[in-house]
Each structure stands twice: as C-alpha cells, then as structure tokens.
Amino acid sequence: MSVPTLLDMDRVRIDPAWALRVPPALALRRMMLPFALIDDRVHVACIDPDDASAFEAVERFTGRKTCAVLADKESLQRALNRIYVENARPSYRVPVSQGSAPRPAEHDDAVALSEEILHAAIIRQASDIHIEPGRERVTIRLRVDGQLEEYQTLSSSSESGLVSRLKVRAGMDIAEKRAPQDGGFTHRISGSGEALRGVDIRVATLPTRYGERMTLRLLGLQTGALTLEKLGMIPSDLARMKSVLDQPHGLALLTGPTGSGKTTTLYACIQRLLQLRPLNVITVEDPIEYELPGVSQVEVDSAEKVSFTKALRSILRHDPDVIMIGEIRDADTLDVAVKAALTGHLVLSTLHTNSAAGAVTRLSDMGLAPFMSAATLRLCAAQRLARRLCPECRKPRVLSAVHAAALGDKTAAGKNVYEPGGCLYCAGKGYAGRMGFFELLPVDPDFAALIAQGAQEGALSGAMRERGIPFLVDDAREKVLAGETTVGDALDAVAAAFAPWQGGAS
Helix, strand or coil: CCCCCCCCCCHHCCCCCCCCCCCCHHHHHHHHEEEEEEEEEEEEEECCCHHHHHHHHHHHHHCCCCEEEEEHHHHHHEEEEEEEHCCCCCCCCCCCCCCCCCCCEECCCCCHHHHHHHHHHHHHCEEEEEEECCEEEEEEEEEEEEEECCCCCEEHHHHHHHHHHHHHHCCCCCCCCCEEEEEEEEECCCCCCCCCEEEEEEHHCCCCCCEEEEEEECCCCHHHHHHHHHHHCCCHHHHHHHHHHHHCEEEEECCCCCCCCCHHHHHHHHHHHHHCCCCEEEEECCCCCCCCEEEEHHHHHCCCCCCCHHHHHHHHHHHHCCECCCCCCCCHHHHHHHHHHHCCEEEEEEEEECCCHHHHHHHHHHCHHHHHHHHEEEEEEEEEEEEEECCCEEEECCCHHHHHHHCCCCHCCEEEEEEECCCCCCCCCCEEEEEEEEEEEEEHHHHHHHHHHHCCCCHHHHHHHHHCCCCHHHHHHHHHHHCCCCCCHHHHHHHHHHHHHHHCCC
C-alpha cells in the first residue's frame, strides 16, 4: 500500500465506525481523525504525528494500535467539521481496553444511539441501514456501494429502545411488535455553507424470533451527482440518450432489476431537460427518492387514493411537457402512458426486464399491439451497477482465457485487467463508489419497422449486433479493460443479460 506524503481528506472515504469512537472535543482540539482500519491498525489523519498523549487517547477509545498519517491541514479541518461539527448530535461511546476488539456497546440513550447510526450512514454514503436482532446481540449493518458492511454490535437489551425511537420518528405504532409495519421520516442534515436539507428515510419492520428487524432506506443523499455525464455512459450511448431527450414526445423506457440505478438515470434525464428549456415536468413515484427543484412530484398512496393510473389521468389535465412514471406495473398504467406519448408528451419510465430488447417483448406481454410500440417507443435502455475500483490502489493482472470468453471476447485474453488493492483513500476497501453499465436500443425507423412486424427480443438483439450497438456485456468488458471495475463485479452485474444470441466476438 502506497502512503501519500500529505493526505487529501477531501478524497478519503471516512469509515464512521472508527471516526465516531473518539470524543469530538479530542478530535477537534488535537486535529486528528481516525478514518480507517487497515492491517489491524486504526489510521489517524493528523498534522502532528508526534503528539503521543493524543494518540494514546485515541488508542483507548478505539481499542486498537494507531498509525499516524500526515494530512493536508485545510482538508483535514473540513473533514473534522463534516464529522464532528455539522449535524453533530450527542452520542454514547464506551472506551475499550487497548489491543482488544471493540465490544458491544451498552447504549442507554436510544435517542443518541439512533442519531449516531443515522450520522454514520450519511458519512459512509450508505443506501440502507439494517438493524438485525440476534440471540445475544443486535447487529447494525450499512449497505455501501451495494455491499453490506458491519458497523456496530449492541447488546440485545439495546434493541427495544432503539427500534422504538425510530418507530416514533417514522410514525409507527410502538406497541405493535408482532406485525410488519412501514413508515418514514425526514432527517435534517447540512453541508458546508448550506442550509439544512432533508434526507427522506423509509422505514420497515419485520417481527423475527429474537425481536423486530428494522430496515431504513436513505433516499436522495447524492443529488449533486445527478447528471448524465456522471453516470458512466460511453460517448455513443450518451449521444443516443441526449438525442431522445431532444424529441418533443414519445416513450423512453429504462429496464433492469431492482437496485440497478434506473430511477437515478431518470432523474438525470429530467435534470438535463430542465437545463435546456423551461418545461412543465410532473412525476408519479413510489416512493419519491430525490427532491427535484422545479418539478411537481406525486407520491403513490399505499391506501390507493393516489395510484399510478389515477395520478396519470389527472396529470394529463395539468398541461405537462414531460411525465416521469416510476414504474409501468400494469396494463392500465401502460395504456395511459402510451396515450400520453401519442398526444405530444415525452414520457419516461421503467420496466423490469433483463435487456433493452426485452422491453419490447414485455410491452407485448402486457397487451400493447406491436404497431403501438413502434409508434410510441423512442428508446429502450438496460442498465446495471457495479463497484468502481479505487484508482489509487488497483492492482493489475492478466485476463484469463476463461474470463475473456465469459466477457464475450476471447481475443481479450492476456490483456491487463485490475483487482482491488486497499489504500488510505478507500479505507482499505479497494473500491470507491459505483458505476453503470448501459445498453441502449434507439427505436429509429429501422427498428420501428421490425417492432411493427412483431419482432421479439431475439430478432431485435440480432439486429442490434448487426448494427454494432454495444450490449451490456460489451460495455462491461470495455470498462473492465479500462481498469474501472473488476472481472468478477462485471460478470455478476451482466450475467443474466448475456443471452446466447448476443454472441460476442470470437
């Protein structure tokens, strides 16, 4: 692992499991920040590596030996403010003996504990928090970049107070412990020089043998990244997407499994449309994941007072230019979406299919006539998410013949690919964020003619291959060869979408 001479804390992914173990007063006064556990040592960003008494204090609170890392003073100050000053709330921490593993904390203050867990999830940029009760302890895990990380373990006696506190905030019945419940609340946070903003948190409980399991989904943490250019599209795909958004009407569909980033891409499309010209944009979502300024966002009501179909029929009376539908789930929603696309509106939505061409087959299965699909569709796009390698510590290796074949190009065998390393910038994880793989089927006159004739997924995929349009596996392969992700992550993401008829280079 290479150690930089002066660490830029603006680029470091801080691990709150260690940063939040030390008292804020100590960290701010001595300007030191524990940020990662690497090689069984807590690495501490500082400006004075010779401050022995401060490092002894950090070791008492973390229970680990420390390693001093010189950091840029200004970036360290910003990181300290972000962790300990902005959004800071009281929390309860238990010192552990030097050299021992952190033991389960006894949290008597459920309010402080819940605030600390939420704060940790925001620092770590987690998408979900899992509170999982067991026989003797409660495990807190965070989902970061699609992977679960253990954040903390608590004694089982802490579970009831913690869950009750979060249920109160989510508007749930704290007396009901034997039935699943759903709720939500807004958690206020601020950034440097920013006013308070809200993070919407969806909460669900489920009774288990040892207590109530709770899952919290954090929505809208990374609204600043919602641009098409930051999603990872290759130039040709980006140009195709922009050309569709420049059209005044039609239907554009994004496909993929749950958690593949479809909604994020839809929001990025809307951001681009709003930048181009003044528009009346209305969305129907379940739930609203990001707040978009200048957009009227409608949330589907679980009581069915506001369903997708009811909302869409009402929306058409509000003179929209662009309509975004969170998901086309049934024939009624599809019928209204198609009519809107035919009558001069640009409609953006999602479906659950494995490939871009599969969207056409799915529409046919839902009862849409081929000629109607041909008349309304402007784009079908499939996408997946994979972890992005940390550029500071990735390690090269040679691509094997087996993996080259699995990626659809046997001639790539012997080329360099990369594996995760582990460094200070990525907190020893080897990864830094996620990236998208994309497959775009532009429904131009040639493809529209095929669709009108009743062509299904296989025929459309064959036509895409003849036209040289890259598939998901092609996009994944190029990003593997560019060192942006690993072979394993790429294959995990696109395996289900790599159909035999797509072939690949031999």
